[in-house]
Amino acid sequence: MKIEKIDFFQPGIIVVAILAFLVMGYIGSFNYRFEDPLKLEVILTVIFACIVFIIGLAIVKYKIDFKQTKEIDFLSERLLIALVVIALLLQTLNLVLIGGIPLFNSVLKSNATTNIWRIAYPLFLIMINILLAKYYDRKYLILVLLGALIFGLNGYRTSVLGILGSSFITLYYLDKISRKVGIAFIALIFLGVMAIGYIASQSIATQHWTLNPLELIFYRAAFTLEVFEKIIPLAGSTHGHILGMIFSSGSPRTFIGEYVLHYTVCLTSTLFGPVYLDFGLVGLTIQMLFMGIFLGLIYKLKKGIGIGIYSIILTHTVIWIETGPTDIMIWFLYLLGLILIVLNLNYINLNKN
Numbered sequence: 001m002k003i004e005k006i007d008f009f010q011p012g013i014i015v016v017a018i019l020a021f022l023v024m025g026y027i028g029s030f031n032y033r034f035e036d037p038l039k040l041e042v043i044l045t046v047i048f049a050c051i052v053f054i055i056g057l058a059i060v061k062y063k064i065d066f067k068q069t070k071e072i073d074f075l076s077e078r079l080l081i082a083l084v085v086i087a088l089l090l091q092t093l094n095l096v097l098i099g100g101i102p103l104f105n106s107v108l109k110s111n112a113t114t115n116i117w118r119i120a121y122p123l124f125l126i127m128i129n130i131l132l133a134k135y136y137d138r139k140y141l142i143l144v145l146l147g148a149l150i151f152g153l154n155g156y157r158t159s160v161l162g163i164l165g166s167s168f169i170t171l172y173y174l175d176k177i178s179r180k181v182g183i184a185f186i187a188l189i190f191l192g193v194m195a196i197g198y199i200a201s202q203s204i205a206t207q208h209w210t211l212n213p214l215e216l217i218f219y220r221a222a223f224t225l226e227v228f229e230k231i232i233p234l235a236g237s238t239h240g241h242i243l244g245m246i247f248s249s250g251s252p253r254t255f256i257g258e259y260v261l262h263y264t265v266c267l268t269s270t271l272f273g274p275v276y277l278d279f280g281l282v283g284l285t286i287q288m289l290f291m292g293i294f295l296g297l298i299y300k301l302k303k304g305i306g307i308g309i310y311s312i313i314l315t316h317t318v319i320w321i322e323t324g325p326t327d328i329m330i331w332f333l334y335l336l337g338l339i340l341i342v343l344n345l346n347y348i349n350l351n352k353n
Contacts, residue, residue, distance in 0.1 A: 009169050009314060011057055011295040015050045017318050018271070021221055022046050028222030038222075042229045045281075049272055049288045056292020060300070065349045069303045072343070080131040084143055087124035090116055091150050103155040112154045118329055121151060125162055126336065129308030132170045141167075158319050164189045165318070169311035173302055220268075224322050227269045228276070230260050236280035242326070243278050252326035268323045275325075287325075291317065298337045301344055313337050 022043065029037045094116040095101065102109035124147050131140055144167045151159040168185045171177050177185070238259065245252045252274060257265035259277070275283040295314065302310040316330050325331070 009172060009311075011292070011299050011314065012054070013314070014291075014295065014317055014321075015053060018046060018050055018321055021270075021321050022225070024218050025221035025225035028218035028220075029225070038225055039229055041232055042225060045232065045272065045276075045284075046270075048281075049284055052285050052288040053292040056289045056294075057296045058292075060293055060296030063350065064297065064300075066300050066344055066347045067349050068347050069301055069306060070343050070347065072305050075130060075134065075305070077131070077135040080127050080135070083127040084124060084131060084147075087120045087127065088143075088147060088150055090120035091124070091154075094120060095150075095153060101153050101155075103153050106155075109155040112156075117154065121159060121162075122329055122332060124151070125166065125312055126308070126333070128163070129166050129170050129311055130305045132167060133174065133305050133308035133311075136171075136174055136176060158323060161189065161319055162312075162315055165315040166308075166311040169314060170308050173307045173311070220322070224268045224270055227256070227260060227267050228273045231256075231269060231273045231277050234260065235276055236278065236283070238277050240278050242274045246274075246326055246328050246331070253324070256326075270322065270324060271317075271320045273324050294334070294337065297341050301340055306340055309336050309340055 026038050026043075094112075094114055097116070098108055098112060098114070100108050102112035128140070128144060128147060132144075144163065148160050148163045151163060164185065168177070168182075168189065171181075171185075242252045242255065245255060251266065253266045253268065254264065256269050256273065256277065257263065257267040260269075261267070269277075272284055272287075275287045279286075295317065298306070298310045298313055312333050313336075316333055320330070
């Protein structure tokens with residue numbers, strides 16, 4: 001198969017990303033965190049989750065198809081540009097009201113995800129990808145870079161990865177990625193994520209890091225998988241409490257830190273940790289099956305604004321591999337995908353053979 005014919009961003013990339021994260025964590029467990037490497041139970045559980053995800057994809061691939069897709073034309077170019085600019089202005093206002101740049105101050109960072117940010121980030125993310133998907137113009141890449149910079153000042157790598165990653169995938173499916181642009185974009189994503197993670201870690205007054213930016217990535221993977229390792233014996237013990245916190249109030253990651261490590265700390269626990277702590281292996285199976293089916297359906301609807309929506313959801317699912325699906329704001333992005341599916345229900349073709 002020629003490399004030009006490979007679709008690098010089909011939903012199966014999630015499995016590749018999960019396994020890559022597992023390998024990075026295993027390597028990191030030797031060098032930076034553990035006296036012993038990751039337990040076999042962790043590795044087998046992650047592999048099991050990947051298999052279930054693949055089954056979900058297979059169900060969609062061989063049983064469900066769309067005869068055509070519904071065009072959505074009510075979003076004009078001017079409206080999309082205006083909404084992108086509004087989102088940038090809101091985030092700028094957020095930084096002003098916070099009183100500084102959270103990237104360089106851990107105290108400010110802890111208060112950076114305000115209600116203004118919760119509106120500004122998804123608004124920018126959605127509108128910039130739809131703008132690229134419907135009305136691509138090279139000049140709009142300036143808005144992408146500006147957004148990555150302004151939201152990156154909040155000190156969270158996920159914002160930069162979300163903006164640059166989703167925009168890259170949108171451009172990929174628009175066939176606007178030349179070799180030079182592709183290399184530059186990937187380098188920018190890699191360097192941006194490393195730089196923000198490293199700068200933010202150095203700004204924590206109570207911690208003193210000696211790891212370089214690359215070592216820090218392996219350390220974070222190892223630590224996150226260590227948290228999941230500690231969750232496995234506690235399977236199902238929170239009885240849906242974390243799920244309830246996601247869709248109500250509170251901080252699920254802080255709760256996980258208190259429940260698992262017994263001290264107040266905001267923890268990432270992998271894509272599998274929260275659901276495993278709430279519902280055990282059964283919950284993990286349902287979640288991964290759902291994600292496989294859902295991403296498989298959205299992938300088949302990647303036309304017009306569907307390209308932008310698929311790019312957003314795929315990128316943030318990749319991000320969840322480390323952070324875990326504990327943000328209601330990101331579940332809102334999944335809701336966009338659900339709306340897209342509902343709008344196209346009339347075009348579904350079930351393959352019964």
